[in-house]
Amino acid sequence: MPKLKGVPTLLADIYIAEDGTYHMKAWCPYCEKFHSHGEVDTSWRAAHCFKGPLKSKGYYLKLNPDNPTNVELQNVYKKMKRLER
Numbered sequence: 001m002p003k004l005k006g007v008p009t010l011l012a013d014i015y016i017a018e019d020g021t022y023h024m025k026a027w028c029p030y031c032e033k034f035h036s037h038g039e040v041d042t043s044w045r046a047a048h049c050f051k052g053p054l055k056s057k058g059y060y061l062k063l064n065p066d067n068p069t070n071v072e073l074q075n076v077y078k079k080m081k082r083l084e085r
């Protein structure tokens, strides 16, 4: 799917929740907090914002390239998803 115009991208890190499910968290400069989203998925996300311009637009999540753990966790996640099929 082509990217939507004017929709910004937030850098995100992957983390594993207490129940073992994979999530991404992105720092939102408008809400000044992290927004968490389920699964490892960089397609368009409905914003979890309570204020600011992203609230109506949503955003894309992009894996933070400066965090090497993201690559590791993304590989494990992909493998897990393949096994689920």
Ligand SMILES: [Zn+2]
Pocket (backbone or CB within 6 Å): 028, 029, 030, 031, 032, 035, 047, 048, 049, 050, 051, 052, 054
């Ligand atoms: Zn926000």
